[in-house]
Amino acid sequence: MNMTHYMSLLMDNQPWNLIIFMAIPVIFAETITVTEFFILFNKNVKGSLRAFNRICSILAGLYFTGVFLYLFPTAFVPLTVNGEWHTWVDVVAVGFYLSGVLFLLPLALLDLGLIGRKRSEEDKLKLHFVLVSGFLVVAHIAMIFGMVNPEIVSSMGGMNGMNH
Numbered sequence: 001m002n003m004t005h006y007m008s009l010l011m012d013n014q015p016w017n018l019i020i021f022m023a024i025p026v027i028f029a030e031t032i033t034v035t036e037f038f039i040l041f042n043k044n045v046k047g048s049l050r051a052f053n054r055i056c057s058i059l060a061g062l063y064f065t066g067v068f069l070y071l072f073p074t075a076f077v078p079l080t081v082n083g084e085w086h087t088w089v090d091v092v093a094v095g096f097y098l099s100g101v102l103f104l105l106p107l108a109l110l111d112l113g114l115i116g117r118k119r120s121e122e123d124k125l126k127l128h129f130v131l132v133s134g135f136l137v138v139a140h141i142a143m144i145f146g147m148v149n150p151e152i153v154s155s156m157g158g159m160n161g162m163n164h
Helices: 005-011 016-042 048-081 087-098 101-111 121-146 150-155
Strands: none
Touching: 005 016, 005 048, 005 087, 005 121, 016 048, 016 101, 016 121, 048 087, 048 101, 087 121, 087 150, 101 121
């Protein structure tokens, strides 16, 4: 079976790539989301749960920024320059995965107090929730498209000039 580069990355070097590129970022995001629900429902913006949420957000943002800085020049750029994408689903899977940095980095910056300083605590919580939700959406889109066999798309005439 032909597979996307996203899936290939996760399957190589088992179990380490799966842990490094999938498990750690997604577990962080899910932990942030669950704690966020408790914070929002209890309206408790101070305390140990919010501190834990903030630490997870900072670590997730910095960690995923490191992942992005590693994968963009070593995977995305060479695949693009060399025309090695396995159909458009491969581009979608890798592109959406890497776009997670657009959500997790601002999440870390928000909790570090580097952005949103003049926002009210409620507005910060709303932005926090939007950012973590955005990451979960793009991560799941990446997962879904990453599991598609590109041969199916190419056999349907969906190549659009891309190599497979």
